[in-house]
């Protein structure tokens with residue numbers, strides 16, 4: 031069974047389609063990056079999964095059932111959600127806030143202290159939330175999302191406004207949860223850093239799903255130019271001519287190395303030619319980052 035399945039889902043707000051004809055499914059236990067610019071439809075997708083909004087057309091299933099209607103309550107207990115802008119009552123302490131959310135969710139308040147410890151807030155548990163930094167509020171939001179050990183977690187822009195240490199800690203928690211088999215959707219337009227922590231990425235633009243797959247699959251789809259960095263004193267007319275015959279251009283990189291770029295299909299023949307060339311000390315095939323793929327697929331930019 032899929033953790034989440036969207037079949038031809040459209041969600042309209044008046045004349046605007048926040049999502050349009052989206053087919054998307056999420057396997058149990060995978061971590062997926064849901065990527066898109068402002069207004070792409072990421073939050074709308076999360077709201078549909080949470081059952082707080084309904085599709086205008088199409089069907090959505092969470093663990094095989096629609097998240098709205100008679101199954102909504104039991105499904106919601108299996109979900110955890112960290113909204114983009116977490117806000118809590120500033121007069122309450124972190125511990126009080128978490129216990130309050132535990133009661134709302136029907137979860138035992140006894141787990142709250144362990145959760146506060148897990149997110150690194152035990153020392154501040156008795157301080158009023160109004161005195162918390164953005165990073166501390168985000169950690170409290172994370173503890174709230176983890177109440178009841180959910181099977182599916184939805185994080186909306188979880189690292190916006192966090193400093194590098196807090197961002198690293200957040201991703202460590204994601205990795206721990208991933209190892210435990212939790213299914214996670216990381217919704218973001220902030221890409222640096224996300225790549226090692228996800229299994230697949232979905233790219234949304236203006237309500238449409240443009241691409242969905244592993245980084246490798248997205249690389250194949252994007253077919254960005256092959257880039258190879260070569261070190262050593264190897265340049266000679268004969269080899270350069272052979273590379274040009276494969277459609278490869280050569281330029282000097284700032285590092286003092288040489289950079290080749292050309293059609294992806296020329297990779298093996300280019301490598302063969304380089305390996306057989308005297309003076310080549312090192313060869314690096316440079317794979318496009320998720321950021322470059324996102325820019326290419328989402329904005330139509332070639333990098």
Ligand SMILES: Nc1ncnc2c1ncn2[C@@H]1O[C@H](COP(=O)(O)OP(=O)(O)OP(=O)(O)O)[C@@H](O)[C@H]1O
Pocket residue numbers: 043046047048066067068069070071072073074075219
């Ligand atoms: N309740 C609503 N009423 C009217 N329009 C809405 C509503 N919610 C979302 N929209 C519109 O739907 C589109 C998608 O919005 P959504 O919040 O899903 O995008 P997003 O990808 O999460 O963007 P962001 O990164 O800015 O949070 C936007 O054009 C937004 O203005």
